[in-house]
Amino acid sequence: MATQMKAPPSTKKEIVDVPFNYRSLVEKHSPGGRYIDAQSDVDSPWVPFGDTAAIKHLSFDVRRNLFSNILWVKGPGVVGTHLHRGTITMVVLEGSVRYLEYDWTATPGGLILEVPGESHTLVTEHPDGVKLFGWMEGPIEFYDENAQFIETVDVWWMMNHYEEYCREHGIAINQKLYL
Numbered sequence: 001m002a003t004q005m006k007a008p009p010s011t012k013k014e015i016v017d018v019p020f021n022y023r024s025l026v027e028k029h030s031p032g033g034r035y036i037d038a039q040s041d042v043d044s045p046w047v048p049f050g051d052t053a054a055i056k057h058l059s060f061d062v063r064r065n066l067f068s069n070i071l072w073v074k075g076p077g078v079v080g081t082h083l084h085r086g087t088i089t090m091v092v093l094e095g096s097v098r099y100l101e102y103d104w105t106a107t108p109g110g111l112i113l114e115v116p117g118e119s120h121t122l123v124t125e126h127p128d129g130v131k132l133f134g135w136m137e138g139p140i141e142f143y144d145e146n147a148q149f150i151e152t153v154d155v156w157w158m159m160n161h162y163e164e165y166c167r168e169h170g171i172a173i174n175q176k177l178y179l
């Protein structure tokens with residue numbers, strides 16, 4: 001029977017040369033892991049999302065229509081009803097948030113999962129609003145208050161949101177954000 005691991009098998013503070021048959025292919029084709037600073041604006045600026053919210057873009061993966069960012073709603077406010085066609089994974093960093101459609105309120109450290117086919121309306125009643133870190137899969141369809149479809153948000157929308165702001169403010173595009 002194979003060894004059943006109960007804990008990390010080594011705690012040695014040393015790099016181990018792990019055998020892997022396809023190392024050269026990884027080096028040739030993998031976008032590579034990376035660190036993106038999310039506490040400052042060094043790697044990515046806050047880009048306004050309306051008058052009362054902003055998005056800090058952290059990653060764009062065009063192969064899977066995935067994007068990562070921090071959504072900051074700066075005070076009590078609403079992100080209007082939208083319909084998901086992909087899966088959303090978010091962690092509350094600060095403040096709190098709830099949805100008109102659900103009976104829970106998310107607080108710092110908590111995990112929010114959203115699944116394809118759900119439409120919902122995000123509300124923060126916290127005096128400081130909410131900061132949400134997310135790995136998100138598009139598309140997301142946004143509707144106005146009359147249930148009129150307005151636009152699809154996906155990795156391309158997010159990328160354009162970031163790049164347009166950078167262009168307008170003379171900020172260099174950070175290639176680290178592109179997987």
Ligand SMILES: [Fe+2]
Nearest residue numbers: 082088114120
């Ligand atoms: Fe959502």
